[in-house]
Amino acid sequence: MTTRIGVVTFPGSLDDVDARRAIRLAGAEPVALWHRDKNLNQVDAVVLPGGFSYGDYLRCGAIARFSPVMETIVDQARAGLPVLGICNGFQVLCESHLLPGALTRNDHLHFVCRDQRLRVENADTAWTSDYAEGQEITVPLKNGEGGYVADERTLDELEATGRVVFRYLDVNPNGSRRDIAGICNEAGNVVGLMPHPEHAVETLTGPTTDGLGFFTSVLKKLVAS
Amino acid sequence: MARVVVDVMLKPEILDPQGQAVQRALPRLGYEGISDVRQGKRFELEVEGPVDDDALARIHQLAETFLANTVIEDFTVRVEEREEVTPA
Known part of the structure; x- marks a missing residue:
C-alpha cells in the first residue's frame, strides 16, 4: 500500500503544490487536504506548507490555528501523527502550541530570500532520520517573520533535550534566538522549520x-511501522 | 452597545524592530527627546448587551487565546466609557 501524506491548503497557502510534488518525488502519494474539512482522509502524515494563511492577519498562523482541519491535526499530532510545518506551517504549529515559542518579525525588518546553509542537529525525528547528525544542507529560505523567540527557560530545555533540529550556519538571517531554524516536540513526530526543504528536491x-531527505525520512518511518 | 478595548503589546523583553524603526525616524522628522517607541495593536469590540463580569471574563479569554499570543505579547482589557450623544 502506498504511503499517503496530506498537504493542507489554507486560503493564502503558496507552497502546497511544491510540497505535494516533493512528496511524490520521494515516493509517497500526496493527498490534498482542505482547511475547512475536519477529515484527514486517513493520511499517514501531514505537511503544513508555506505561504500567508488567512493573509497573515492578526499574527502569522493565528487564524489558521482555529481552522477545522487543525482541530483534527492537533489531536492526531498529540497521538503521534507525523506533522511537518514549513515556514507559515511552522508558525501555525507554534500558534497551535504543538511547538513552543513564536516567530516574530525579522530583526532587520526586510523580507529575506536566500539559499541557506543549515546544520542538522537532530537526526532522530520522524522527518530527519535520513540525515546524519551534524550534516550540513542548503535549502531556500524566504520569510518576513522568521525570528524564533522563546523564553530562556524554554530555549535551555530545547537545547538540553535535543529538540533544536536545525540551526542556521554562516549568517543568522532573521534574528532567531540561538540561531534556531527548526525544532521538534518531545516525541519527535512534530517538526517545524522556517527554511523550505520542498523547494530543494530537484536540481532544475x-x-x-x-530537502528530499525530509520526505524520504517520514516515508521510511511509516513503511517500517 | 458598549465598547471594550483590548490593547496588545509585545512583552518588554521581546525585540520590537518596527517600534525601533519608528523611533529612528523621529530625529529626521524633527522630533527630539523620544528615547524609545514600542508598537502594538488595539482591538475595539462592540459588545451587545451589558458588559458585566461574565462578559468581561469571556472577552479576557478571547484575548488570551486569540487576540494575543501570550508567549510574546501582553494584553489589557478595559471598557471604554462613551458620552451619550444627544440629538440637537
Whole structure:
C-alpha cells in the first residue's frame, strides 16, 4: 500500500503544490487536504506548507490555528501523527502550541530570500532520520517573520533535550534566538522549520536536492511501522 | 452597545524592530527627546448587551487565546466609557 501524506491548503497557502510534488518525488502519494474539512482522509502524515494563511492577519498562523482541519491535526499530532510545518506551517504549529515559542518579525525588518546553509542537529525525528547528525544542507529560505523567540527557560530545555533540529550556519538571517531554524516536540513526530526543504528536491529548480531527505525520512518511518 | 478595548503589546523583553524603526525616524522628522517607541495593536469590540463580569471574563479569554499570543505579547482589557450623544 502506498504511503499517503496530506498537504493542507489554507486560503493564502503558496507552497502546497511544491510540497505535494516533493512528496511524490520521494515516493509517497500526496493527498490534498482542505482547511475547512475536519477529515484527514486517513493520511499517514501531514505537511503544513508555506505561504500567508488567512493573509497573515492578526499574527502569522493565528487564524489558521482555529481552522477545522487543525482541530483534527492537533489531536492526531498529540497521538503521534507525523506533522511537518514549513515556514507559515511552522508558525501555525507554534500558534497551535504543538511547538513552543513564536516567530516574530525579522530583526532587520526586510523580507529575506536566500539559499541557506543549515546544520542538522537532530537526526532522530520522524522527518530527519535520513540525515546524519551534524550534516550540513542548503535549502531556500524566504520569510518576513522568521525570528524564533522563546523564553530562556524554554530555549535551555530545547537545547538540553535535543529538540533544536536545525540551526542556521554562516549568517543568522532573521534574528532567531540561538540561531534556531527548526525544532521538534518531545516525541519527535512534530517538526517545524522556517527554511523550505520542498523547494530543494530537484536540481532544475532548487539549489540542491538536500530537502528530499525530509520526505524520504517520514516515508521510511511509516513503511517500517 | 458598549465598547471594550483590548490593547496588545509585545512583552518588554521581546525585540520590537518596527517600534525601533519608528523611533529612528523621529530625529529626521524633527522630533527630539523620544528615547524609545514600542508598537502594538488595539482591538475595539462592540459588545451587545451589558458588559458585566461574565462578559468581561469571556472577552479576557478571547484575548488570551486569540487576540494575543501570550508567549510574546501582553494584553489589557478595559471598557471604554462613551458620552451619550444627544440629538440637537
